[in-house]
Amino acid sequence: MTYEEKLAAFAERVEAGGKVETEDWMPDDYRRGVLKFVEMHANSEIMGALPERECLPSAPSLRRKMSLAAKIQDEVGHAQLLYRVAEDLGKSRHAMYEDLVTGKSKFHNVFHYPVRHWGDVAVIGWLIDGAALVTQAALRDSSYAPYARVLKRICAEEQLHLRHGEDITLELASGTDRQRWMFQDALERWWLPIIHFFGPRSNVEKDLLLRWKVKTRTNEDLRQEFLDRYVPKVLELGFTFPTPAPVRQGDHWVVREEEIDWQPLEAIKRNQGPETERRLAWRRRMYDEHRWVREAMAEPVVHAA
């Protein structure tokens, strides 16, 4: 079979809902596309551990200290699962790490922002994890089967994180004025990044990942599901949205496209977010300083007792 014939058969199979395994033949564009997508997802999980990690030392109770540590641990665990999927597509963990810490590869916009207090933990745990769950649940049908399989577990854990985040939110919502302010303040800082999180309108014609069913739903479709699900819950708790504030439209809650300022997202795409450099620099330093650990793990025993 020629490459073209293989390609046609592949496209037909995927179109019919067929799944692709690591050892299957796949077009180079597909391999590269899936790799880049999963790599960014993995990067986002490991970088996503950092904002919450910055809140962990000042967790307000022993139980919250443990549960937040466990939640971040899950995120790191997701990165582990996803890097494994990406590695099997033909890029070493070392190479992916290098690209991450030198800014060559990317991670999700929301993890480029600073955290200020415990209110951030509530917004991240409830709304950002809620947004992530909407997008990840859709990927459980991805045509790349190893990715779809790890997402099953990731989504189950994200479901738990949502409960964890909602639990923290509700404590703040029913708490003192200052606790309520914590959530409101965090919501005001995070709302635009959350809207950005879903990305601009998908170009269905040009998006290779959609065509090959690696992704299964458009950005705007996912954002709509998120808004419909979470906006009423936030309003019910007496909190208010900053611009772009959602408005009621028939059965849906929508944000007006013209009210979305895309400028901050453009900067983040160039790895120039408010916290990008600081977080990457720290990770780079830790990585460089611990080369000896990687050597100790890679090398056979050299010292007899």
Added chain:
Amino acid sequence: MDDALRALLLAAADDELVIGHRHSEWTGHAPHIEEDVAFSSIAQDEIGHAAALYGLVAEMEGSDPDAIALGRKPEDYRHAILCERPNRDWGYTLARHWLYDTAEDVRLEALSESSHDGLRAVATKLRREERYHLLHADMWIERVARGPVDGRTRLIDSLTHAFPEAIALFEPLESEHEALERGLLPVPSDELRKRYVERAARALDELGLPTEVGAGADAAAEFIASSSGDLIESDDGADPEPAGRAFGGRSGNRSEDFQPLWEEMTATYRENPGASW
């Protein structure tokens, strides 16, 4: 107020909280991603141990474990200074993890014979969890000790630095005499310290590490033995370096490393009196 029991419980609980706090700082930054996940569980375990022990104090005083853990002034904490030291690098963290968990095993072995029912039960339970911590620590120490020269050198440096400070985990407690008399603490700290130094030194020796690693510990053990009771500050203000540097934790002596840790750890709790989380 049962001062002897309180001192005994707080010493152990504060050790667990503060070292758990330090361990948890690795979350998201450990040098290997699988290890990041593994080490986070150890951090969670240590904080869980602290919660169980604070629970006993809270029960006794009719107070709240969080208030004890996060609501005290810095000078009221009773952990060993070793626990508050910054993580430095993975080598130091490993050295301290190994030294600490080996010590914890020695301590819990003794406390699982305590005359206090609650403490005896908690100690027995925690000791089961401790088996895994020891396995984890032993495996890492062995791999690095027998591995490439760079890692081995770092480990030796870290152990040499941390071992003398680890001795202070067995510094005599406030009201130790009473705790011993009542069987709350079944074995004197001096005796536990001997057991610990012997066990740790033997293990390090079996790994083929140079004897200097343990030398500082021997000096520290002597220092603590000669000063048991009223600890470090000598009258002329001379710092009894290096061995005495890390002592006094059990009576509230803190190093410069604790203030920033305390400020961060207790910030949300302190700034929101009466709040529920």
Added chain:
Amino acid sequence: MEVYEVFRRHGHKDPFEHCGAVIAPDPDMALIMAKECFLRRGEGEHLWVARRSDIHSFKDESLLEPTGDKSYRFASGYRDVIHKREKALARVRELSGGGAA
């Protein structure tokens, strides 16, 4: 001859699961035998074999038992949210003086 552990996967959405073992002289023979022993009714789409001697496990499996209170790792640890939501809504009503939020 050696013991080979056999793993099969039902479909693309499932993980591999252990389903038994065969005795065979080499991996290729082990696959052939495992196919008929464990997949002859189409119980799977994919098959793995691994030498038992290549499989490692804890000598003391009690190490795998969960220790301490880890309820915060389970959804059941957050069962309170329904009650907490009611409490939060009551707080919102109180703030708005009993009127609409």
